[in-house]
Amino acid sequence: MGYKDPDLLKSSDVLRPPDSPERDQVLNSVLMVVDVNPGRAEAMEGNQQRVEVNILLLGAHNVGKSALTVRFLTRRFIGEYGDIESVYSRVDRIDGQEICFNIWDSQSTQAGEKCSSLSDKQLQWADGMILVYSICDRGSFNVVQQQLQQIRRSRKPSSVPVLIVGNKRDLQRHRTVSSEEGRLLALSQRCGFFEVSAAETYHGVLLVFHRLVDLVRETRALRKTNAGVRGIVRSVSAVFGKKRAE
Numbered sequence: 001m002g003y004k005d006p007d008l009l010k011s012s013d014v015l016r017p018p019d020s021p022e023r024d025q026v027l028n029s030v031l032m033v034v035d036v037n038p039g040r041a042e043a044m045e046g047n048q049q050r051v052e053v054n055i056l057l058l059g060a061h062n063v064g065k066s067a068l069t070v071r072f073l074t075r076r077f078i079g080e081y082g083d084i085e086s087v088y089s090r091v092d093r094i095d096g097q098e099i100c101f102n103i104w105d106s107q108s109t110q111a112g113e114k115c116s117s118l119s120d121k122q123l124q125w126a127d128g129m130i131l132v133y134s135i136c137d138r139g140s141f142n143v144v145q146q147q148l149q150q151i152r153r154s155r156k157p158s159s160v161p162v163l164i165v166g167n168k169r170d171l172q173r174h175r176t177v178s179s180e181e182g183r184l185l186a187l188s189q190r191c192g193f194f195e196v197s198a199a200e201t202y203h204g205v206l207l208v209f210h211r212l213v214d215l216v217r218e219t220r221a222l223r224k225t226n227a228g229v230r231g232i233v234r235s236v237s238a239v240f241g242k243k244r245a246e
């Protein structure tokens with residue numbers, strides 16, 4: 001199924017009209033988190049360990065960042081999303097573990113602005129990032145490349161998992177960025193790559209968020225292992241250093 005205009009969608013999981021109270025109900029149904037200070041990693045609840053994962057969505061104006069966020073959080077595509085920058089939360093159980101997704105849906109700072117620069121706060125806060133472009137908007141693909149450079153300049157290349165997502169896959173007739181280009185960019189930058197349609201399906205979007213959580217967990221496990229190995233190396237050198245001194 002291909003859509004020319006999301007306002008024409010008739011699917012049962014699309015709420016209409018876009019500016020209805022239903023839209024507000026959907027947006028209000030997800031918990032809005034206002035504290036974006038870093039510092040939390042994992043919280044204990046009884047015996048169950050809940051893992052918190054902070055996900056930052058970046059990309060140019062109008063590429064579907066809010067549509068992807070709302071689709072993931074509510075399973076709905078509601079057409080119009082307004083201009084509110086928000087951090088939303090949802091708790092899911094994956095492989096028997098509770099995962100708290102905190103999702104920062106960033107906005108271009110001015111309407112019509114193609115690319116907003118990333119703040120230090122956003123970069124510090126994020127455990128993983130999703131860089132979104134529209135397959136029908138080459139400019140938005142260029143923005144992803146610029147934002148990738150900014151991320152790479154500010155953090156070590158492998159320290160934060162990044163996924164590149166080409167959205168609006170349903171608009172094939174208007175495609176200006178090939179899948180191949182997206183995949184090559186991701187490959188060259190050691191990022192994951194997906195093409196999805198927030199308008200068309202929930203499952204593609206779900207896969208994106210779950211993949212990022214997997215990568216964040218792998219990165220954390222690797223950091224722990226590396227820290228452990230560094231600790232052992234330090235102890236061993238301390239012992240041998242002491243022996244040599246004796």
Ligand SMILES: Nc1nc2c(ncn2[C@@H]2O[C@H](COP(=O)(O)OP(=O)(O)OP(=O)(O)O)[C@@H](O)[C@H]2O)c(=O)[nH]1
Pocket residue numbers: 003004005006059060061062063064065066067068078079080081082083106107108167168169170171196197198199200
């Ligand atoms: N056809 C189609 N339209 C989409 C899709 N995703 C989003 N849109 C539409 O694209 C427009 C922009 O979507 P938003 O989610 O508001 O985009 P955004 O990136 O959050 O935009 P800003 O908040 O301005 O940064 C809306 O009209 C959406 O209905 C998609 O997968 N297919």
